[in-house]
Amino acid sequence: MTPIVLALVLAASTAAPPAQGPTRDLAGNRLEAFAALPPNGVEGAPPLHCTADRAWCAQISRDVDQNTSTLYVFAGMPPGHQPVAMLELGDDNDDEIALWPSIVRVAGAEPGVLVGVERHVSTSYSGGGGGATALTLVRAVGEEAKPVLTAPISGSLMIRACFDERDMKARRGACHDEYSFGGDLILDPTTASGPPRFRFETQATAFPAGxxxxGDSTARGRLKPSDLVAARDPACSYRRVFALDPASDAYAPDSPLPDCSDYTAP
Structure with missing residues (x-):
């Protein structure tokens, strides 16, 4: 490991915020809090996330010259423990990349974890803008780190809809179309054996209703008072179960995810 990387993984203070109680399935897989430790005094060092017992830690290091990021997973606290697995996250294109504040300990003879990496993209345009975040679970077992599941977890967009006073009157002052999306990934507690399964539930809304x-917002005609609500989009408010597919060695939903790029592609 280079001296620069070593500097980034110096031990943080042993103090940490209280961890939330773990969620366990019947097979013994556990979802736990994975909190960032307080800064360790090393200027520019990325946050180090650890489990409450410090048995597992992870850190994302960014190479500012190459615009790339790397995930390091530790079985213990650095610098006393070197990374047991690492994964190049590729070009970040100035995206915001951060660790998911939860971790999954995988039950079985060989210790392993699923660490989450959140990638947030954003954009702005005349009179509006938006952002969206996707979560990728990375399985770290032994020296191997592999992405095994990716799902959208948030999205928020505002698109200008008023261009003159007539539009303002027709829209009753609601001069932006607003889109909101949220997704929750949790451990499926009914899994009785083998790798963990995950329940994924989303909620999507659009404002004004419809x-x-x-579509062209200016072609809708005058909005009614009843239109001025955030309406649930049933197509993009859904539930799925992700299970590990032995053939691809990656997680797959029990049915395909709908195209919700209206909410998740700024």
Missing amino acids: ASRN
């Missing part, structure tokens, strides 16, 4: 990025 707003669509595929």
Whole structure:
């Protein structure tokens, strides 16, 4: 490991915020808090996340010259423990990359974890803008780190809809179309054996009711008072179960995810 990386993984203070109680399935897989430790005094060092017992830690290091990021997973606290696995996260294109504040300890003879990496993209445009975050679970077992699941977990967009006073009157002052998306990934507690399964539930809303990025907002006509609500989009508010597919060695949903790029592609 280079001296620069060693500097980034110096031990943080042993103090940490209280961890939330773990969620366990019947097979013994556990979802636990994975909190960032307080800064360790090393200027520019990325946050170090650890489990409450410090048995597992992880850190994302960014190479500012190459615009790339790397995930390091530790079985213990650095610098006393060197990374047991690492994964190049590729070009970040100035995206915001951070660790998921939860970790999954995988039950079995060989210790392993699933560490989450959140990638947030954002954009701005005349009179509006938006951002979206996708979560990728990375399995770290032995010296191998592999992405095994990716799902959208948040999205928020505002698109300008008023261009003159007539539009303002027709829209009753609601001069932006607004889109909101949220997804929760949790451990499936009914898993009785083998790798963990995950339940994924989303909620998507559009404001005003009936707003669509595929339509011209100025062509809708005058909005009614009843339109001025955030309406749930049933197509993009859904539930899925992700299970490990032995053939691909990656997680797959029990049915395909719908196209919700209206909410998750700024």
